[in-house]
Amino acid sequence: MNNSDLTGFPHYHEGDGPFGGAKATREPLVVGNKSYADVTNDIAQHLERFPTKLWWLLFIPSFLLLLVFLAGLGATTSVGMGVVGLNSPVGWGVFIVTFVFWIGIGHAGTLISAILFLFNQGWRTAINRSAEAMTIFAVMVAGIFPLMHTGRPWFAYWLFPLPNGRGPLWVNFNSPLLWDVFAVSTYATISVFFWYTGLVPDLATIRDRAKHPIRKKIYGLMSLGWTGGNRAWRHYEMAYLMLAGIATPLVLSVHTIVSFDFAVSVIPGWHTTIFPPYFVAGAIFSGFGMVLTLAIVLRAVFNLKDYITINHIELCCKILLLTSMVVSIAYATEFFIAYYSGTTGERFHFANRLFGPYWWASVLMYGNNCVLPQILWFKKVRRNVALIFVLSICVNIGMWFERYVIFVVSLHRDYLPSSWGIYDFKPVDFMLLYGSFGMFLVLFLLFCRVLPTITIFEIKHVMNHDEAVEIGRSQSKEAARG
């Protein structure tokens, strides 16, 4: 079966299904008549040759953006926080907005690798490696921002409860900001371990394919001596299940705790109990936007359309639509509760959100997150890759503005009109925001060069084994005939 034959509908057969009703089978997850060896070749060949022109075309601008980011970080570190537009009352600007944005991006990766694993969704195999890589790089980028926001990042170790000569004066475990330190660092560590666990069997594949001795040595070390015996697979699969089991509540806890940073305060617009689920849904929504952006580029640049098929894109779109509506309900609830609570500050805040000086940010937020994704109700749209690519970028923009609206708009006008103010982006704010994409893309592009972008062994696991073996046999016969 080829990519163009995929319909997105099940195939119906004669007779009854196992539970009554029509007998139907799903379309295959891998198309293009692949044998096991084809899968290995298609995925591994990209890291065994020199980078293509297209790769350089993406890498060079990303690298320049990374330099911009470094310059921005250098400016904030050496000159001080004054170079960004932060002021009183808006003390949480670009750093926290972008931090929450990137942390949120990461959540889709864990959702795909852990939650969809627990739900036994075979289609996750095509995108889980790149989504997990996305998670790790997004968390790495995110982690920089709160450190910069402390103003003196060289004292970042003060965030941890280390023995010291001041009492010892410990950190305050009552503070959600400290919970954040633990949540984000745990999330980063577990994501890396989860990702690496998935990588080891594939690294062994790369090791066994390697011709150059140094290459063989490096991948040999990285694959930890994995050989693929079932006595190893037995523990491997169980450990993967355990990791998925603990990563699932972890990913929910991370954005919950991030939302506590806001929800425990008394600022109108922040002081709500809906924040934890609202933030988690928003995170998964924005993360799937980024997964789609990356997957669409990945399948085109590395010619992986037989693995990340149009059906995979469509399934991601369905999750995008679902989470978009969860987020929309959260938005609507916020407005309703503000009205229903009768609190003047809350009512004023939500009116200000729509009609105040930042109305344009709200338009971007509600338009991109609630209105635009509604086109995904149509199957034709869900299977139109170019349109989805544009939409996924809109979702990313919308979700960045969601955080902008929540943080900046809430802070700029609180209870006391005498302390109102406006937060404007200065050049360094722009450098930090755009530059963070440079860092993320550079890391992601390097990942594509040195590690398999699709989980080879899991793809083989979800293939039709009889067909794959049969194709492999006829291929080896072809090869022998010459």
Add this chain to the structure above:
Amino acid sequence: MVDEKKDKEVNEEENQTPDEASEQLPDTDGTVDATGEDISGEDVSGEDITPEDVSGETVPLSESEEAASAEEEVAEEEVAEEEVAEEEAAPVAAAVAADDADNVSYDSAGHGISEHRVQGVAALFDHPKHLLAAAALTRDSVYEDFDAFSPFPVHGMDDAMGLGRSWIPWVTMAAALVGFFSAVAMQFGMMTFDWPQIIGGKSFAPWPSFVPVMFELSVLIGGVTTVIVMFKAAGCFKKPVIIDPRITDDRFALWISADDKNFELDEALEFLEKMNPLEVRKVVKDA
């Protein structure tokens, strides 16, 4: 490590003389499908096989695999094995390379290989179902120190090899508890005992504030320990014995280690050949 050269030579030899005697795997009902006979007379040389030959070779195999993997009754297995023993004269299928037990105790240079350097023997397959059947046969044999190598985890292999459930969850549990109690000790120790302070009007022991960090540390230590212990249990962190580089690609291997107490080189090779594999291979140290 692997005397590939020898194997290659042997295989080529074998492929040109397909009349070599070997056994086929038993069918579902315990009989051996004799389809191989039909093609044994034809002039089928080595790699040059027509699709019909392949199907003739595959059908009995895959059926027998299903039987072996699906059925747990030991009685059935025993019957099957007896049948295998009786059907000595069943002819080999054309494409199947059977190694000669007499030849393999010499390396490629023709020198004899002392048996203590042999690390084990392996049979290579190209279908996961074949490996399942082979593992089930080995489980019911005298060998205990064996393993089934595959490019991906094969569903049902734990049962086929007679392995129980992995004990990894206990490690996760124990490590998570360690994390939990260290978080409890750390937070109450610092906030309640070492330097009690009233922050935000909360008590000296505000346990609800400590829940997030308790959870995070449980996950952190539980997860990290699970991964490290799992790779250790999976035999990683040492120089691997690579039976065939294609095992991480598209080959499936049943391995019988020379450390097994019942290991006898010729017998083991003979045992593996009965499984009708693509190739039987002996892995020697420093060869």
